[in-house]
Amino acid sequence: MTTYSLDDSSVFVVIGSGAGGGVLSRELASRGHKVVCLEAGPRLTLGDIVNDETEMFNKLTWLDPRMATGKPDPRFPVWGCKTVGGTTMHWTGACPRFEPHEMRARSTYGDMPDTTLVDWPVSPEDMAPWYDKAEMRMGVTGTHGNPHLPPGNNYKVLEAGARKCGYTDMDTHNMAINSVARDGRPHCRQLGFCTSGCALGAKWSTLYTEIPAAEETGNFELRPGCMVTGLEVGEDGRIASVTYLHEGQSITQKARAVSIAGNVVETTRLLLNNRSERHPDGLANSSGLVGRNYMRHFTIQVMGVMPGKVHFYRQTHLAGVVRDERAHRPERGFAGGFLISTVPFTPEVLAKNMLVGGWGRDLTRVLDKYEYLAGMLLTGEDPPQHSNAITLHPEARDANGLPVPVIHYEDHPNTIAMKEYAWKAGRRIYEAMGAEEIVEMGDYIPATHNMGTARMGEDPKASVCTPYGRTHDVANLFVSDGSLFPTAGGCNPTLTIVALAMRQAQHIDGELRAGRL
Amino acid sequence: MVGADTHTGLARREVLRGIALGALLPALGGLAAPLHAAELDAEGPGERETSAALLRQMFPHAAFAPAFYDEMAGRYLEELAARPEALAEHRRGLALLDASYIAPFAQLPAVIQRALVARVDQEPFFTAYLMRGAELVYRDARVWDALGYEGSSVEYGGYLDRGFDDIDWLPGAGEMQ
Ligand SMILES: Cc1cc2nc3c(=O)[nH]c(=O)nc-3n(C[C@H](O)[C@H](O)[C@H](O)COP(=O)(O)OP(=O)(O)OC[C@H]3O[C@@H](n4cnc5c(N)ncnc54)[C@H](O)[C@@H]3O)c2cc1C
Ligand code: SF4
Numbered sequence: 001m002t003t004y005s006l007d008d009s010s011v012f013v014v015i016g017s018g019a020g021g022g023v024l025s026r027e028l029a030s031r032g033h034k035v036v037c038l039e040a041g042p043r044l045t046l047g048d049i050v051n052d053e054t055e056m057f058n059k060l061t062w063l064d065p066r067m068a069t070g071k072p073d074p075r076f077p078v079w080g081c082k083t084v085g086g087t088t089m090h091w092t093g094a095c096p097r098f099e100p101h102e103m104r105a106r107s108t109y110g111d112m113p114d115t116t117l118v119d120w121p122v123s124p125e126d127m128a129p130w131y132d133k134a135e136m137r138m139g140v141t142g143t144h145g146n147p148h149l150p151p152g153n154n155y156k157v158l159e160a161g162a163r164k165c166g167y168t169d170m171d172t173h174n175m176a177i178n179s180v181a182r183d184g185r186p187h188c189r190q191l192g193f194c195t196s197g198c199a200l201g202a203k204w205s206t207l208y209t210e211i212p213a214a215e216e217t218g219n220f221e222l223r224p225g226c227m228v229t230g231l232e233v234g235e236d237g238r239i240a241s242v243t244y245l246h247e248g249q250s251i252t253q254k255a256r257a258v259s260i261a262g263n264v265v266e267t268t269r270l271l272l273n274n275r276s277e278r279h280p281d282g283l284a285n286s287s288g289l290v291g292r293n294y295m296r297h298f299t300i301q302v303m304g305v306m307p308g309k310v311h312f313y314r315q316t317h318l319a320g321v322v323r324d325e326r327a328h329r330p331e332r333g334f335a336g337g338f339l340i341s342t343v344p345f346t347p348e349v350l351a352k353n354m355l356v357g358g359w360g361r362d363l364t365r366v367l368d369k370y371e372y373l374a375g376m377l378l379t380g381e382d383p384p385q386h387s388n389a390i391t392l393h394p395e396a397r398d399a400n401g402l403p404v405p406v407i408h409y410e411d412h413p414n415t416i417a418m419k420e421y422a423w424k425a426g427r428r429i430y431e432a433m434g435a436e437e438i439v440e441m442g443d444y445i446p447a448t449h450n451m452g453t454a455r456m457g458e459d460p461k462a463s464v465c466t467p468y469g470r471t472h473d474v475a476n477l478f479v480s481d482g483s484l485f486p487t488a489g490g491c492n493p494t495l496t497i498v499a500l501a502m503r504q505a506q507h508i509d510g511e512l513r514a515g516r517l
Numbered sequence: 518m519v520g521a522d523t524h525t526g527l528a529r530r531e532v533l534r535g536i537a538l539g540a541l542l543p544a545l546g547g548l549a550a551p552l553h554a555a556e557l558d559a560e561g562p563g564e565r566e567t568s569a570a571l572l573r574q575m576f577p578h579a580a581f582a583p584a585f586y587d588e589m590a591g592r593y594l595e596e597l598a599a600r601p602e603a604l605a606e607h608r609r610g611l612a613l614l615d616a617s618y619i620a621p622f623a624q625l626p627a628v629i630q631r632a633l634v635a636r637v638d639q640e641p642f643f644t645a646y647l648m649r650g651a652e653l654v655y656r657d658a659r660v661w662d663a664l665g666y667e668g669s670s671v672e673y674g675g676y677l678d679r680g681f682d683d684i685d686w687l688p689g690a691g692e693m694q
Contacts, residue, residue: 051669153684189675199671308686314676348655359575371665
């Protein structure tokens with residue numbers, strides 16, 4: 001197994017081994033560059049994955065303290081993972097592309113008060129080949145000859161209802177879940193535990209795809225259990241080394257260049273917490289925008305008690321999608337759009353989510369019909385707001401002595417209008433199928449999609465990173481996660497994170513070869 | 518929430534205040550526990566009976582026997598024994614229920630119990646018990662059987678050949694893909 005010395009200043013250090021970090025590591029290593037990936041969490045094997053949500057939640061989830069003000073839960077505002085593979089362990093695998101109009105949000109939606117809407121500095125045409133590469137890499141179903149997953153019960157109800165409502169654009173979605181055996185991994189057997197880690201490895205996760213592939217190149221060293229705390233700037237203004245905590249010890253690794261892919265909250269904390277004379281407001285923060293424009297997508301649910309049994313837990317969590325409401329149609333009373341997909345719940349999580357709205361028969365009447373439930377998840381675009389921001393708590397420290405991140409988030413009126421419309425649209429679908437009772441559930445799930453906070457752009461005053469995710473202020477420092485997104489689009493972010501990381505890797509490769517890094 | 522019409526929908530989605538939303542994920546129920554301290558009273562008579570009756574009011578299922586609620590209430594009280602502040606808070610809450618009528622709470626007709634519970638359902642002891650109670654009740658394999666949830670399937674090769682697409686009541690099922 002390849003290892004590099006702490007003094008080796010020719011290594012490229014990647015922080016985080018999830019979607020962004022895992023892909024960037026593999027791409028650089030396979031182009032012959034030496035890569036060290038520092039990952040805060042442990043390295044699990046498929047044998048550690050069991051079909052038990054509680055057990056897996058405790059094994060995978062990032063549980064270090066975080067705080068929030070505004071709308072999110074004050075103590076658990078964000079749901080992500082601390083483990084090799086990052087949140088590609090919890091994720092459900094949906095891989096839609098951004099729509100071209102979403103990448104031109106400012107031009108399409110026009111002036112929206114209290115937002116910092118912009119067009120992406122990367123055009124949809126530039127992104128298209130990278131989306132192709134990302135889909136091929138992840139084996140996304142319904143693309144490049146990978147067959148769709150078969151339709152299951154929960155999706156069939158959604159589809160039938162959606163058709164009755166006049167919707168036409170729907171299928172079992174583009175999923176980074178194998179529908180046929182490929183890439184040395186089996187096809188999905190519909191275990192129905194996607195958010196607990198896929199025990200078969202059918203779902204793409206960097207733990208068993210990108211990381212081992214990077215190791216095979218001989219140019220890659222993964223260091224699990226290594227929580228990065230410091231990025232040291234040298235005389236020349238470049239990052240000279242990276243410091244991390246490993247089993248209670250502080251260790252410093254020299255570096256040629258560094259990329260951070262800590263999934264937005266941690267990426268922000270690392271930048272803001274590394275202040276120096278040259279960077280008094282945090283690394284790469286001369287624009288003052290690090291941590292600003294934090295975005296997430298709303299995730300609301302509608303459950304229907306259907307006239308016949310559904311057994312909605314017997315399949316992939318996200319088993320299909322209706323795309324008709326994704327378009328920008330301002331006559332609905334809001335800009336941008338949302339996706340409607342399926343979701344199941346275990347009795348426990350269903351009960352806990354429903355009891356925010358009441359207890360007693362109101363609750364158990366629905367739970368008694370558990371086998372008859374169909375469920376959908378509605379997620380929509382979130383416009384960037386300067387005031388939605390991640391900052392560091394002035395006093396509170398976690399067990400590592402690091403300042404606790406504080407997330408401030410409020411819904412924009414556009415989001416509130418979209419949610420109200422989305423609940424009604426969802427309700428109509430199950431009503432059309434003769435649902436006996438419909439349960440609307442609120443936007444309670446802690447953020448699973450995190451974006452913004454180090455947005456890319458051409459202007460160093462109005463953005464943190466270049467269109468290749470290189471920070472404007474520090475020549476050898478990159479960001480490789482959703483932090484780069486200038487706007488959020490109306491769809492799940494990971495395919496775009498992967499496509500951007502692949503595109504960034506090509507840029508870095510060129511810069512390294514040209515001696516500019 | 519349940520049966521909400523489109524006008525009152527939003528309000529009814531959030532009836533209970535003070536529930537930590539993060540607690541809605543698996544395993545985080547503890548977050549809902551009250552944070553403030555309270556005086557520790559002596560154990561009242563019928564603490565377990567009242568706790569069991571309250572749990573049944575929270576999660577009333579005709580298919581579950583009273584003994585089941587009693588067992589789960591006992592587990593909750595055992596957990597509280599290690600957290601004196603939360604136990605004191607719980608006892609204070611039970612006292613509200615027991616003191617407000619002529620007979621102990623557990624012996625009252627269900628409809629009256631319900632009305633009494635409605636008066637305390639914003640109390641921290643209540644939301645803490647509700648959240649942890651949901652975990653205790655709905656994580657139990659007997660409850661899964663009763664509700665028709667089949668749980669882990671990896672050992673059977675998943676639901677692929679065990680009914681993931683067996684729905685038979687849809688109009689024109691099978692013709693839609
Ligand atoms: C339940 C759930 C379902 C989801 N479903 C979907 C879906 O269907 N489709 C979709 O597109 N997206 C989905 N997502 C979102 C998706 O998981 C993320 O977009 C994606 O994983 C982000 O990739 P990342 O590399 O930015 O971060 P992660 O994948 O979270 O990886 C970040 C890694 O960095 C590590 N790290 C952080 N800070 C440090 C540090 N200081 N030092 C060392 N290591 C550090 C973390 O431990 C972690 O392993 C879902 C998320 C959740 C929670
Ligand atoms: S449903 Fe498919 S993807 Fe999800 S956990 Fe099971 S095998 Fe993996």
